[in-house]
Amino acid sequence: MKKTLLALAISAASISAASAQDLTISITNLTHGSHFTPLLVSAHPADSHLFEVGMAASANLQAMAEGGDTSGLITDLNAISADVSDxxxxxxxxxxxxxxxxxxxxMDNSNLSVVAMVLPTNDGFVGLDSMAIPTMAGTYTYYLNAYDAGTEVNDEIINGGGAPGAAGIPADPLGSGGTGATGVTENESNDKIHVHRGVVGDSDASGGFSDLASRVHRWLNPVAKLVIEVK
Amino acid sequence: MNQSFKSLLGGVLSLTLVACSNDDDDEMMMEPESQAYRIKITNLTHFQPLSPPAAVLHDDSSHWWMIGSAASEALEKMAEGGDASDLLALLPDNTRHAASDVLLPGMSHEFTIETDDMDENRLSLVGMLVNTNDAFSGINGLELGGLQSGQTEVVYTHAYDAGTEMNSEAAGTIPGPADGGEGFNAARDDVTSVVTMHPGVVSADDGLTTSTLSAGEKFDNPTLRIEITAL
Incomplete structure (x- = not known):
């Protein structure tokens, strides 16, 4: 099934990959207890990437994943004449x-990428990496997973730390988290971008090892739904 | 991915039809008088019995739920207590199927549903994951119109959270055999008050000492496999 889909997508893309397109895009946050920081959605050439699994995050991706700051990625995209929805x-x-x-x-901006930080996490983000945009008119639905930038220890301590390299989680917009956690871990053994293992959380609002709430802030993939209408 | 596959397939099929339309021996398209579907539901979870599943055929004007919108009381009754009768009552004249028994993990339920109303070209199907506070799974208005006689489509479903009851996992709040507690309660106390995807259960074995659930009730997506064959 997936191979067929890929083959169809490739053959469809090869028909007119270089054409300009008029798209309507819908993105849904499917999670029950996590916010997305401001989305960055972009159409760009097929050989460009905001991130790739198995590769180290760029400094600009790190800034997005740890603090929701997309300005560096937007600078990158403008440099390659990408189409950007900021x-x-x-x-x-x-x-x-x-x-x-x-x-x-x-023309030539044939591929779509999407990123936003999943809040509250240390360096988790929802992502789509350079997917060929369908060229035949129609409505296409995709589901997106949560990734870990591999740049910060998932200590699950909410301390306002959102700057690149600063430990901790910037905030919990839902207000369900706690304070005073000792930290889930001090290690991040995979420093490449990978599928996020999820958060642990606890039920101790004033201590414990996590400031996240296990009944609220966990998720199961997928975390977002993407619908592309090609006109 | 299923829907995107279907859209692509739809495009290919319509191209094929165009290509064939010059044939001299065109058959007259007969308006079918009825359409039957064979539907097989398999519960993929470890120990989340599915409340007796209910299915309905309908047109594009109705939804049993929408991500991001508050649940109807009928949906709440099904998601908290496993009783889908009020959902079925929302579409009193539609073709439906109501299973009489709980669908146990690892088991399948198979039925045939037939309509003589060609506008009833969408399928919705639900059941509660009964060892949860308000989790359910199913499909929401899946378009069946593109399915030719003899063709089979397989859909894997997500677990949703009705957003009507906090996922407390507390003793006495879960109607399934893991707890034997309360089902539907009209009070709404969830941290997110709209339908979303479900974050999964934590369980006592995974650190939530107040949980009445054990590791056996944990689940991941997908939760159901649904096979639909146009007869």
Whole structure:
């Protein structure tokens, strides 16, 4: 099934990959207790990537994954004449929230990427890495997973730390987390981008090893739904 | 991915039809008088019995739930207590199937559903994961119109959270055999009050000492396998 899909996608893409396209995109935060920081959605050439699993994160991806700052990635995208939708939801996306927006893609910007930090995490993000945009008119649905940038220890301590390299989690927008945690771990043994193992959390609001709430902040993949309408 | 595959397939099929339309021996398209589907549901979880599943055929004007919208009371009754009768009552004239028994993990339930209303070209199907506070799984208005006679489509479903009851996992709050507690309660106390995907259960074995659940009730996506064959 997947091979067929890939083959169809490739053959469809090869028909007119270089054409400009008029897209309507919907993205839904499927999680029950996590917010997304401002989304960055971009159409760009097929050989460009905001991130690749198994590779180390760029400094600009790290800034997005640890603190939700997409400005460096946007600078990167502008340098390659990508089409960029910066923060289409106008801020944080709540659990269950959907944002719908148009994206006009220029010739050669044949592939789509999506990133946003999953909050509260240390360096978790929802991602789509350079997927060929379908060229036949139609509506296409995809599900996105959560990744770990591999740049920060998943200590699960909420301390405002959102700058690249600063330990800890910037904030818990839902307000369900705790304080005073000792930290889940001091190690991050995989420093490459990988599928996020999920958060642990605990039920101790004023201590324990995690400031996250195990009944609220965990998730199961997928964490986002992406619908692309090709006109 | 299933839907995207279907959309691509739809594109290919329509191209094929166009290519064939010049044949001299075109057959007259007969408007079918009825359409039957053979549906097989398999519970993929370890120990989350599914409440008696309910299925309905309908047009594109109705939804049993929408991600990001508050659950109806009918959905809440099904998701908290496993009783889908109010959901079925929302579509009193539609073709439906209501299973009489709980679908145990590892087991399958197979039935045939037949309609003579060609506008009833979408399938919705639900059941509660009974060893949870308000988790359910199923499919939500899946388009069946593209399925030709003899063709089979397989869908793997996610677990959803109705957003109507906190996932406390507390003794007395879960109707399934793991607890034998309360089912539907009209009070709403969830941290996120709209339908989302479910974060999974934590369980006492995974650190939530107040949980009435054990590791055996943990689950991951997908939760159900649904095979649909157009007859």
């Amino acid at each position: 923060n289409p939801a106008g801020g944080l996306m709540m659990p269950g929230q959907t944002v719908t927006f148009d994206l006009m893609t220029a």
